[in-house]
Amino acid sequence: MDIRQLQTFVAIYESGGISRAAERERTAPSVLSHHLANLEAQFPRPLFLRNPRGLLPTEYGQRLYAHAVQILRALQHAREDMYNMAGEISGQVAIGMAYTALQSIGRHLMRIVLEAHPGISLVLSETLSGSTISQLMDAHVDLALAYNPTQDARIKTTPLVEERMICIGKKHVIGDTTEPISVKTLLTLPFVLLRRGTMGRSVMDDPRLRKQFEQRARLQADNVNAVSLFVEEGHGCVIGTKSYLRRQIQSGDVSYRYIVKPTMLRTLHLCEHVDKPPSRAVELMRNLMLYLIASEVQSGNWECERVLFDAARWQRQGRQQ
Structure with missing residues (x-):
């Protein structure tokens, strides 16, 4: 199994067929078919079911897709991190946010990234807390702000603020x-x-x-x-x-x-991968989000019953950056 095979598999999985994946990847369908055949030969069951409408992933294909997304995302982060060591921080960072969190700090986050960090490509996903955690575990997002997230050994959760309903x-x-x-x-x-x-x-x-x-x-x-x-x-x-x-x-x-x-109370948590080292770009976005939440709380724009993290410290750090 090599990276090109995994990239081909993900493209076919997300496109639903070899021809559509070939258009997306700007390559010949025969090339993708070759990579897919070599990949499938390594497993005891097919990854797709063939029908006139395209390719439908089997249970094996669905399971491999979850692994492939994480592997390719990790490689992308590793590549970006190596480039970032030498200069300006760059790369793509995907953040999942509960609706209230996005309403409170989303516009500030976008403005700062556009003005101060042109090398970063920011992907904001306004998702509900349950789906945000699923996306985090499946490596579709790098960080998440979610309310009362379910406990999972793969996810580190840091409580930030407790709000009254x-x-x-x-x-x-x-x-x-x-x-x-x-x-x-x-x-x-x-x-x-x-x-x-x-x-x-x-x-x-x-x-x-x-x-x-x-x-x-x-x-x-x-x-x-x-x-x-x-x-x-x-x-x-x-x-x-x-x-x-x-x-x-x-x-x-x-x-x-x-x-x-x-x-009635609810608690906002910062959610991160436990076993996935963050890139410098992800680290920067994490720190920026904590600074913005601290600023909103300190100014009174974000009303809450209790602050559960050191907001004063993050506000000071943000001003110094």
Whole structure:
């Protein structure tokens, strides 16, 4: 098995056929067929099933794809890191961010990269917490900011901030008052929840509460924009933080009430690979994200119950860079 074979396999897997992969790789289909045949000869079962519409990956192909992506990504990082040792930091860094984190620091991160680090190609993935962790483990992203991530020995998680959850919606849905709302009352309202494994875990730490809300949800979705539309149209409410629908709250389009009995909290974590050494570009982005979160917290733009990392230290370091 060599690198060219793995590159060919990934191109065919992602394109769904040899002809389409050949166009993507700008090479002859016969060359890709040759590499694929040599690769498949090394395994006891085929990597693809052939049909008139193209190639469908088998169970063996799906498993190899997960390994191949990680291997090729690691090689890319190694190559970039060697070049970076000699001068300006460059290379591609993919970051998965929960919606609230992207809303809070995304624009600042993009501006700093564009102005101060022209050699870095930044890939921002606005994903739900469950899928962010999956992408991190599959090497589709290098770093992630996720809420209440599942525990996995391959992933190092660092808690950053603990946020208090609120009920957000039109006044005719949640009541024309700023008084706190109890969980018992909230469960009687029409509310939207992003599906289990994505938002269910990121909304709250308590698994018992998660189960209750998942059972009572009037609408479940995989898309943050669908949730926003549900609330803005007055169909129901959503559990979030002030950062979640910040503009709508500030404009008065929607209102909010703090949730009590019990108070609902969630924790944002920085997630990284345990056994994958970060490139200088990834390290730079990690430090920059911590600086931006610290700055938002210190300025009061990111409201939270508790700061769980040394925000003052990261703010000082960021200013010195």
